[in-house]
Amino acid sequence: MNDPKQVIILRTDIGMSKGKIIAQACHASLNASKKASDEAISDWESEGSKKIAVENDDESLHQKLETAKTLQIPAALISDAGHTELEPGTQTALAIGPAESSKIDQITGDLKLIK
Amino acid sequence: MNDPKQVIILRTDIGMSKGKIIAQACHASLNASKKASDEAISDWESEGSKKIAVENDDESLHQKLETAKTLQIPAALISDAGHTELEPGTQTALAIGPAESSKIDQITGDLKLIK
Numbered sequence: 692m693n694d695p696k697q698v699i700i701l702r703t704d705i706g707m708s709k710g711k712i713i714a715q716a717c718h719a720s721l722n723a724s725k726k727a728s729d730e731a732i733s734d735w736e737s738e739g740s741k742k743i744a745v746e747n748d749d750e751s752l753h754q755k756l757e758t759a760k761t762l763q764i765p766a767a768l769i770s771d772a773g774h775t776e777l778e779p780g781t782q783t784a785l786a787i788g789p790a791e792s793s794k795i796d797q798i799t800g801d802l803k804l805i806k
Numbered sequence: 807m808n809d810p811k812q813v814i815i816l817r818t819d820i821g822m823s824k825g826k827i828i829a830q831a832c833h834a835s836l837n838a839s840k841k842a843s844d845e846a847i848s849d850w851e852s853e854g855s856k857k858i859a860v861e862n863d864d865e866s867l868h869q870k871l872e873t874a875k876t877l878q879i880p881a882a883l884i885s886d887a888g889h890t891e892l893e894p895g896t897q898t899a900l901a902i903g904p905a906e907s908s909k910i911d912q913i914t915g916d917l918k919l920i921k
Contacts, residue, residue, distance in 0.1 A: 710920035805825035
């Protein structure tokens with residue numbers, strides 16, 4: 692696989708705390724990784740397990756998940772259980788990959804890096 | 807396992823960007839999870855895969871890793887490759903668990919939640 696990465700998309704429009712964002716990102720990253728093939732994981736790890744955090748300011752995570760499925764890229768969408776900061780079922784994070792950067796960029800290429 | 811969780815400790819004294827912190831947290835979370843037993847993972851997932859982000863403002867991550875090893879808790883320490891923001895080898899994040907909260911709290915109980 693060429694230039695493997697995982698992109699983690701975080702909702703920035705729902706007022707999550709920094710700690711909450713980190714936990715949701717880790718949920719998504721871990722769950723998407725579990726859906727990847729052993730070969731994809733191996734390729735990714737051999738190139739440093741690149742992970743990129745980007746922001747999404749609306750509810751379009753579900754559409755991006757569907758696009759990832761169509762492109763046969765592993766992906767995991769996280770909905771919050773609502774125990775603390777958010778309404779139950781709020782979509783908070785979507786991890787896409789590991790997969791080839793060029794494939795993932797078809798979905799996330801227009802999203803801004805979290806600075 | 808009673809009340810399983812994973813605690814992700816992030817260095818807050820080295821000026822990482824938010825995006826960088828998220829990526830380092832995911833590296834640590836994933837790597838520590840890979841070191842856990844199938845039973846620990848199963849227990850953790852059945853209770854919602856609780857993840858907590860806390861801050862550490864000095865270089866003591868290595869000592870906490872050693873304590874986790876002594877307590878036989880899965881843990882992963884991340885050092886940055888130094889391609890972007892940091893000096894190569896800078897310790898950035900340490901994930902501890904999944905394990906029983908009471909065991910992990912022996913190591914991380916005095917650290918502040920990231921808000």
